[in-house]
Amino acid sequence: MSKVVERSQDLGPCIPQNDDDLIICRCEEITKGEIRQAVHDGMYNLTEVKRYLRTGMGLCQGQTCSRLVRSIVAKELGISPAELELTSARSPARPIEMQTYSNEVW
Amino acid sequence: MKRYELIVIGAGPAGLSAAIEAASWGMKVIVFDENVRPGGQLFKQIHKFFGSKKHKAKIRGFRIGDTLLKEAEQAGVTVQLKATVMGVFNNKEITVMMNDQIEHFKGDNILIATGASENMITFPGWTLPGVIGAGAAQTLMNLHGVKPGSKILMVGSGNVGLVVSFQLLQAGCEVVAIIDASSRIGGYGVHAAKVARTGVPYYLSHTIIQAEGEDCVTGAVIGEVDDHWQIIEGTQKKLDVDTICLAVGLSPMSQLARMAGCEMIDEAVKGGLVPLCSEYGETSIPGLFCAGDVAGIEEASSAMIQGRIAGSVAARRAGYILDQEFAQKNADFQESLAQLREGMFGAEKKGKNLSHTDEGIPLSLTLLQEGYINEAEIQRFPGFSETISSETKTKGVYPVIECTQNIPCNPCQDACQQGCISIGDRITSLPIVTDKEKCSGCGMCVSSCPGQAIFLIEENYEEDYVAISLPYEFLPLPQPGEQGLALDRSGQAVGSAEIVKVRQGKAMDETAIVTMKVRAKYAASARFYQQLEGCLSGGSTEALAMKGGELE
Numbered sequence: 098m099s100k101v102v103e104r105s106q107d108l109g110p111c112i113p114q115n116d117d118d119l120i121i122c123r124c125e126e127i128t129k130g131e132i133r134q135a136v137h138d139g140m141y142n143l144t145e146v147k148r149y150l151r152t153g154m155g156l157c158q159g160q161t162c163s164r165l166v167r168s169i170v171a172k173e174l175g176i177s178p179a180e181l182e183l184t185s186a187r188s189p190a191r192p193i194e195m196q197t198y199s200n201e202v203w
Numbered sequence: 204m205k206r207y208e209l210i211v212i213g214a215g216p217a218g219l220s221a222a223i224e225a226a227s228w229g230m231k232v233i234v235f236d237e238n239v240r241p242g243g244q245l246f247k248q249i250h251k252f253f254g255s256k257k258h259k260a261k262i263r264g265f266r267i268g269d270t271l272l273k274e275a276e277q278a279g280v281t282v283q284l285k286a287t288v289m290g291v292f293n294n295k296e297i298t299v300m301m302n303d304q305i306e307h308f309k310g311d312n313i314l315i316a317t318g319a320s321e322n323m324i325t326f327p328g329w330t331l332p333g334v335i336g337a338g339a340a341q342t343l344m345n346l347h348g349v350k351p352g353s354k355i356l357m358v359g360s361g362n363v364g365l366v367v368s369f370q371l372l373q374a375g376c377e378v379v380a381i382i383d384a385s386s387r388i389g390g391y392g393v394h395a396a397k398v399a400r401t402g403v404p405y406y407l408s409h410t411i412i413q414a415e416g417e418d419c420v421t422g423a424v425i426g427e428v429d430d431h432w433q434i435i436e437g438t439q440k441k442l443d444v445d446t447i448c449l450a451v452g453l454s455p456m457s458q459l460a461r462m463a464g465c466e467m468i469d470e471a472v473k474g475g476l477v478p479l480c481s482e483y484g485e486t487s488i489p490g491l492f493c494a495g496d497v498a499g500i501e502e503a504s505s506a507m508i509q510g511r512i513a514g515s516v517a518a519r520r521a522g523y524i525l526d527q528e529f530a531q532k533n534a535d536f537q538e539s540l541a542q543l544r545e546g547m548f549g550a551e552k553k554g555k556n557l558s559h560t561d562e563g564i565p566l567s568l569t570l571l572q573e574g575y576i577n578e579a580e581i582q583r584f585p586g587f588s589e590t591i592s593s594e595t596k597t598k599g600v601y602p603v604i605e606c607t608q609n610i611p612c613n614p615c616q617d618a619c620q621q622g623c624i625s626i627g628d629r630i631t632s633l634p635i636v637t638d639k640e641k642c643s644g645c646g647m648c649v650s651s652c653p654g655q656a657i658f659l660i661e662e663n664y665e666e667d668y669v670a671i672s673l674p675y676e677f678l679p680l681p682q683p684g685e686q687g688l689a690l691d692r693s694g695q696a697v698g699s700a701e702i703v704k705v706r707q708g709k710a711m712d713e714t715a716i717v718t719m720k721v722r723a724k725y726a727a728s729a730r731f732y733q734q735l736e737g738c739l740s741g742g743s744t745e746a747l748a749m750k751g752g753e754l755e
Contacts, residue, residue, distance in 0.1 A: 120330050129325070160320050164454060164475070179469045183476060186461035188290025191237070193300055200304040203204045 104141065108173065111137035121169065122162040124155020129169055136173040143184050146170055153184060156192055207233045209517045210297060210310030212288045212459060215243020216503040217495025217510035218316035219271040219280075224514030225312075226278035228523040233308070234280060235299055237287035240346075242268040243318055245503060247341040249373075250366055251653035251712070253391075253612040255630055257539060258504045261614040261651045263712065265345075267503070291315070291463040295490060312490045312517040315460050316510060319453035319474065319496035324358070328414030337367040337450035344374045352446025356423045357381040358411055360574075362390035362502070364450030368398050371448075373677060379444050382409040382425055384432060387556065387571045391548065392608045393654025399574035400731040402694030407572050412439060414447055423447055455497045463491060472550060473499030482537065484513040490520060501543075501550075508540045546609040546631035561609045562633055570607065575692035578728055581605060585635040586657075600661040600670075601639035602648050605730075609633065610654075618651035649674050650711035659718075660726055669726040670703060675717040680705055681734055689721045689729035697725050700732055 117130025127150050140146045143166065152166050153159025159166075163183065171178040189198065209225045211218045214236035226232045240246065248264020259267050275282060286301035295310045321336040328334070333352065337359070340351040355376050357368045360383035368378045381398070386408045388395045399405065408427055412434060415422035427438035454475045461467060465478040466487035477499050478486040484494045492513040495506035512533065519529045544550050547557050559565055567580040581587050586604025602623060604615065609631040616626040616634065621641040626634050642659070649657045649672060659672035671689075681687065681702045689700035704718035721729045 116325075116327065119325055119327065121325060123330055160456075161323050164322060165325060183461070186458040188292070188298060188462060189300070190289050190458055190462065191287050191300070193289065197300060197303050198305060201298075201307075202304055203307050 108137055121165050122150075122152040122155065122159075124157050124162075125151045125153075127152050132166060132169050133173050136170055140170075141174065143167060143170060143181055147184050158191065159184070204296070204307045204309055206309045207231050207311070208521050209233075209312045209314065209514070210235070210295075210308055211314045211316060212291075212297070213243065213316035213318060213495070213497075214238075214241035214282055214284070215316060215318050215495060215506065216245055216267070216271065217318075217497075217506035217513075218243070218314065219275055219282075220507040220510030221314050221316065221492075221494055221514035221517070222280040222282075222510075223271065223274045223278050224511045225517050226275070226280045228515070228518035230518055230521060230523060232278075232280050234275070234282045235286040235288050235301075236282065236284050239284060241272060241282050241284060244338070244341075245271070247338070247345045248503065249345050249370060251651075251714070252504055253610060253653045254504050254543060255611075255613050256617060258543060258611075259507075260504075260612060261618075261653055261712075264503060266712075267507075271507075288459060291459050291491075295488075310490075311521060312492065313463075314484075314492040314494060314510070314513050314517070315457075315463075315478075315497055316493070316495045316506075317456040317459060317497045319455050319500055321449070322452040322454055323449060324411075324451050326411050326413055328416065328420070331414050331416050331420050332418070333416065333420030333445055334414055334447045334449065337363050337448045340446075340448050341367055341370065344370060350374050350376060351448070352376060352420075352444075354379050354444045355446045355448055356411070356425075356442055356444040357448045357450060359383060359450030359452070360385070360388045360390060360395065360405065360407070361450060361452070362394055363453075364448075365390040365394035365398055367448065367450060368403065369394070372398070372401055372403070376446075378403045379442050380404050380406055380425070381574070382406040382411065384408065384410045384428055388574060391610055391654060392567070392570045392576070393606060393610075393652075393656045395570065395574040396576065396605065396692065397655045400690060400692050400694050402690065402733075403574075405572075405574040406440075409438075410434070411447065415441075420445055420447055453496060453500045455500060457493075457497050460486060460491075460493055460497065463488060465491065465493075470499070472553060482512075483516040483533075484509055485516065490517075492517065505540055505543045508536055508543070512536045512540070542630050543611050545629075546611050548608075548610060560607070560633060561629075561631065564607075564633075567607050573693065575694075576605060576607060577692070581607070581727075585633050599640075599642070600644035600659050600672075601642045602636055603658045603660055604634045604636060604648075604652075605656045605658070606634050606652075606654060612653060614651040614653065615648045615657060618647040620645070620647070624648055644672075646672055646706060646716040647710065649716050650714040655714070658730060659716075662723070662726065664703075664720060667723050668720050669723050670718050670720050671726070671729055672704075672716050672718040673730060673732065675705075675715045675732065676713065679734075680707075680715050681717055681732060685734070687719075687735050688733040689719060689725055690731040690733050691725075691728045692730050694731070696733065697728055698722055700729065702732070 208230040211234040245268035254260035343349040412424040426434040460478040494509035567576040569577040655674040661670040664670035700719040706716040
């Protein structure tokens with residue numbers, strides 16, 4: 098994990114695939130094609146893909162798709178999924194209404 | 204800010220066990236769980252657990268859940284439900300969403316026991332209503348009493364896929380097929396066999412290509428894969444299903460451990476990214492523990508022991524247990540845990556293509572590839588060979604144990620009051636029928652076997668007829684006098700059967716023992732009974748004729 102991906106590498110053009118319209122991140126409705134294109138646009142790690150596309154930022158917070166996104170990005174980069182560091186785990190761990198979040202008691 | 208000596212996150216088997224252990228030593232413990240009900244996945248587990256007596260073997264999961272809740276209450280554990288832990292911060296401070304606000308707590312020790320989530324695989328149509336996780340199917344059936352669908356395709360032949368398939372059958376669904384991309388069935392052979400004998404087909408080296416339908420699932424297309432997981436052209440097959448269950452593995456929900464800053468490792472055998480833990484379940488942060496699936500995918504029995512270990516270590520850290528006392532206790536726990544990890548499905552041998560049992564007997568290949576043991580193969584196993592194939596023709600009744608893989612389980616040995624069944628000290632050894640003459644026919648072994656792999660055979664029940672007693676967990680129960688079909692291990696009808704006895708009792712815990720009378724020539728092949736009306740598939744004389752059986 099956390100292997101530095103060579104920034105200057107040329108991945109070549111993003112060649113369309115048959116299943117590019119497959120939805121991967123259900124919460125944010127992001128397709129496989131969009132994720133693959135994002136890699137070719139220069140998003141070489143999961144944090145960049147997440148900030149670019151919002152994958153894993155919906156209701157389930159990546160519970161379902163993070164594994165899937167990781168394998169798609171890894172395949173596009175020609176590396177093993179284990180070499181891609183996951184996006185940071187942060188509080189709040191679950192979606193929460195701002196009203197509740199601001200209502201903090203000690 | 205409220206302070207506790209131990210804060211447990213997750214009220215599943217691991218979390219509750221840790222809380223009970225710690226509280227029983229006098230610690231002040233609170234358990235947070237985001238769900239409405241405690242117990243984690245335990246209350247969905249309606250099957251009997253494996254293991255030994257001390258692992259609560261042959262007890263159904265939800266009953267273990269009831270016991271844990273009672274013990275937690277007696278020990279003075281506070282279980283706070285509808286309380287979601289939002290963050291784990293420095294100095295073991297956590298924030299919890301409860302009562303529409305964020306509350307802060309501090310723990311001298313924290314145990315993260317958040318379990319796992321189900322993996323998904325993608326294919327065209329995977330987002331259609333009707334494609335669900337196997338866990339979701341279990342929730343619908345076993346917690347809410349709702350049938351997930353009528354015709355089910357199960358994707359995945361691990362223990363989850365097999366156990367849930369059986370439960371779907373119990374709920375009255377038709378399981379159209381169980382498929383797996385692997386070339387071998389991943390779960391226990393006994394789980395596979397109890398599903399196979401109802402007539403469910405297995406397709407190994409097969410994957411799902413597509414879920415069909417506009418607004419919901421109306422069918423599925425599967426296909427065979429080659430060594431490189433590519434579909435072999437021309438092998439596509441359409442299945443008439445309305446529900447597709449995915450049982451393709453679990454991922455540890457280790458986000459809170461990552462958030463806390465625990466050192467993590469990515470290990471395929473543990474199911475993904477997990478915190479690096481000591482033998483006590485302690486992470487790289489002193490006083491912060493992980494137990495259960497979050498620390499590596501296993502099952503509920505080992506999660507409970509891991510919880511006990513973490514709870515007792517926390518109690519030692521707080522000075523409630525003396526070192527010597529702890530050493531003794533820990534040694535017991537570690538031994539118990541090691542037992543569960545033994546055998547051909549344990550961490551050490553998991554995923555390896557074994558060819559022989561520990562006893563040196565070649566494994567049944569049809570069991571691994573088609574879900575049932577064929578008649579030729581069963582004869583080489585000790586639960587079988589000592590009985591039917593022995594030369595002395597016996598009168599009276601004796602057990603036949605079709606348990607052919609080394610799994611950590613031994614209730615049959617304890618169940619037999621006559622001492623006919625022996626497993627020995629090594630819990631993974633294959634059971635042996637040591638002295639069939641002593642068998643009283645009580646049937647306790649039949650109902651105690653969590654794998655439903657024990658049968659009683661009474662030769663010379665009547666002239667040219669034998670009586671076969673089998674475990675039966677379907678409703679409605681057959682009635683004595685009823686005529687039906689005797690099915691073989693693959694679910695094919697072999698001949699007609701007449702029910703002569705149906706036994707139920709408290710000790711059998713809902714596993715009825717159904718005794719059917721069949722032709723003597725089927726003694727070694729008939730292993731299931733199918734009712735003619737409302738039966739599992741097809742039925743009637745026609746079905747029997749189609750299946751090549753003969754009606755007497």
